Structure formats: structure tokens, C-alpha cells
Amino acid sequence: MQEQNTTRFDTRAEFEAQFRACLAAARTRLDLFDPDFAVFPLGSIEVDAALRDFLKRGGVLRLAMHTSAYIERHYPRFIRLLRDYSHLIECRATPKTLKQLTDSFCIVDEVHVLRRFHSEHMRGEAAFGSPGAVDLPRHRFDAIWEESKAALQSTRTGL
Template sequence: MERQVFPFSSRQAFQQQLRLCLSRAERRLRLFDPDFALWDLGTGEVEAILRPFLLGGGGIALLAHSDALLERQCPRLLRLLTQFGHRFECRVSSKNLRHLTDSFCIADDLHLVRRFHSDHLRGEAVFDSEADTRLCAERFAGMWLEAEPGLHPSTAGL
């Protein structure tokens, strides 16, 4: 496949590219955002993408500065976490990383949706390019090692 790049600057375009990236994942998803407020992870549409992915053996690593919004507003996501806890892990970043303000989703080290700053919608989706995902993947790996356990079924009251 040839590298494809799609800039975006609206919530609708971000949602469209994010869902496309999620749906292209076959093995692994890594997601980072300070709070996931604009991701709509609690919707039925996202659940319909993630459930077959998890059933097929895929794994999700989700990292946030705060998981409070996910716990309050994403019951479908929490249900997936309960059902697929062995393939789905959420962590909260360490305090020394709270200054990080970008936001990204990496699928299979091949597809990337990235907002340059979590307070803004400007960003880009890049598909079929391992080179474009490499920096975010390396950053995610470092942040993940320093992160603390976040949401899990017992903290969500499930």
C-alpha cells in the first residue's frame, strides 16, 4: 500500500479519521490523550469497531493523564474493558508527563491519527506508513513504562 495523508481541522473530520484508523487495526491499538474528551469512545459506533477487534485477538493500550471522563461518560468502553480485560489495559500517566498535550491513535504501527495539541482539532491521519508512526510509538512506549494502572473493572464499579 502507498502512504496516504489526510489533514483535518474539524471534530467531524477527526472522528471520521479516528474511526477509520480504529477499523484498520488488526493486532494492536495504542491510544493517548490527556482525557479523551473529543474521542467519543463511549459511542455505539466505536464499540461496534472495537468489539470485533478484541474478539479477533487484538489488544488495546489506552493512556491518559486522567481517566475520570472515561469512567463517567463511557459505559460501553468500560463494558469492553470488563469483558476483555486480558486484551485491554488502561493506564494513567505519571505526574512528570502531564505537560504533554498532543493526542494520537496508533494502529498496528502502520496507521496514525494525531492531533498536534489536545485543545485543538488540527491534525492529520497517516495510513500505511510505519515510518510516520515510529516517533509516536516510541513516545508511547516510554510513557507507558512510567504510567500507573488506571481504569479496570473494579474501579469502574462493574
């Protein structure tokens, strides 16, 4: 049964609006998984400002991905953010055994979640103030994180 505070979306604009809502709601921790983060607007000025504000307040950001190539090529602002806040941001790449994972999600402070059911499609849902909706993505993220290795070190230039 769908909770009342769950919003479904199926366009990139709706996804980006929900992602920005997640950033606005974030207080202590953001955990994100996506195969390459190509649809997350990590390179935009607004997202950079929101993430900087979040990190200035002591928030922690963790990204797990299959490959960091898209971020390195297209998100120079995020690479600078990583350099500036390397003590609060950690990025990891999945091993070959997890490359078949195709969903995408963002977990915010253990109470909000944004997820796309398949990374090649925009269809998904956002649930705010729903710790129960976070349970499955939390278990998935923790398992992915445990298996993954460090990527996007702050000493990398992204060039």
C-alpha cells in the first residue's frame, strides 16, 4: 500500500525537483547509489550550493556507483566540492559482481528516500518522513557500500 507522503514521478524534471527536495530536507547524512550519476544534477550551481550548505553544517555525503567516469568528465563543480570537503564526502565504486544492479536511490537522514526503479528510466517515487520506506534501500546501500572500494579521491583532478 502506498503511503500518503509518497510522490510518484516519471520525468527528469520531476526527479530533479524531488532530488532538490531531498537536499533541502537533509540534516546529517545523504547516501546515494546510481550506476553513474548521469541524471543527478550534481554539476548544477543550485545543487552545489545546497551540498555546500549541507556539508558546512557537518552533514556527511556518501556516493556509491559502478563508474565515476561521468562525474569526472561532466561535474567539475562536484570534483571541487569533493576537494573542499574531502573529510565529509566519500565515493566508492562497486565491484564487477554488483554491476548488474540497475536501480538508483538517495537516502536522507534515515527518514526520506528518493528512488528510481531502473536507472535507465525516470519512473520512481519519493517518500518523505517515512522511515519504513527507507528500510529496503538502507539495507541495499549498506550491502553495496560494504562491497565497494574507494573512488574519486580528493587528490584527483577530474581531468
